[in-house]
Amino acid sequence: MPSTKDLEATTLDLTGQYTMDPHSNDPDALGKTIGLLGLTNPLAVGALMASSNTLKINHYKDANGVEHIELGQELANGVPGIDLKQSCIWKDQNYEDPLLGPIVMKTRRIAVDQLTDKKFLKGNWGTNEDALKHGVLEISLASSAEKSGRTWVALATCGLEKTASGKRLAFVVRASGPKDAEVIDGTYHYNYAGPL
Numbered sequence: 630m631p632s633t634k635d636l637e638a639t640t641l642d643l644t645g646q647y648t649m650d651p652h653s654n655d656p657d658a659l660g661k662t663i664g665l666l667g668l669t670n671p672l673a674v675g676a677l678m679a680s681s682n683t684l685k686i687n688h689y690k691d692a693n694g695v696e697h698i699e700l701g702q703e704l705a706n707g708v709p710g711i712d713l714k715q716s717c718i719w720k721d722q723n724y725e726d727p728l729l730g731p732i733v734m735k736t737r738r739i740a741v742d743q744l745t746d747k748k749f750l751k752g753n754w755g756t757n758e759d760a761l762k763h764g765v766l767e768i769s770l771a772s773s774a775e776k777s778g779r780t781w782v783a784l785a786t787c788g789l790e791k792t793a794s795g796k797r798l799a800f801v802v803r804a805s806g807p808k809d810a811e812v813i814d815g816t817y818h819y820n821y822a823g824p825l
Contacts, residue, residue, distance in 0.1 A: 638789065638796060638821075639759050639762075640759055640760065640763045640787075640788045642688050643686050643688040643698070644687055644689070644824070644825060645686060645821055645822070646683060646685050646821075646822040647797070647820060648681065649678075649681075649683075649817070649819055649820075650797065650818040650819060654815070654816075659678055659815060660674070660678065661813045665781055665804050665805075665806050665811060666781055667730075673704075673708050675706070676705045677704065677728075681704070681705045684701070684702055684798070685702070685825060686825075695716060695717065695718060696717035696738060698714070698715045699713075699714050700712070709728070710727065710728075711726050711727065711728070711729075716736075717736045717766065718737065720735055721735050729772070730772070730776070731773035731776035732770060732771065732772060734770045734771075736767065736768050737766070737767050738765070739765060739766075739767045741761055744767075749803050749814050752786060752801035753790075754801075757788065757790065759789055766788065767787075768783075768784070768786070768787060770782070770785070771783070780806065781804065782804070785802045786801045787799065787800050787801075795820075797818050799816060799817070799818050801816050802817065
């Protein structure tokens, strides 16, 4: 049973551990997205799709009111996951992902009504009280084409959804390949698993 603190959590503080919910995710969309991102190693693909896929998030504001997210990922079978520190200032930040290689990422908080030109990314946030009050996190993740030789972009919105057992983290994702030749939409959920 989630604690009162867990139930009162908002997108302003996502701190905690979350495990992938395979029952609410579309495995076909997830598998296609993983393929679009250039992952072919069966061990890595299996680890990303497993229910043991865990996100560890430390979410806070600094003295200047700037949001920061420290994200660690634990995957099955000893497969290394991403470990990054992201400032939510909508500025490109470069990382070396152990699975995806060189990537470029930027994040910001955005009001739901400002997602009008990104209809899919609006998802169900328009009926989500927390999202309407605090906005959601908008994420842009792309391959560093000049370093990796691959070209893809994944756009996402992230926030919290209420469930019968508490709250869960939701990512509404649109991934596209070279010149938008292929577009894959999916919504992926992670259940709250406890504090850090």
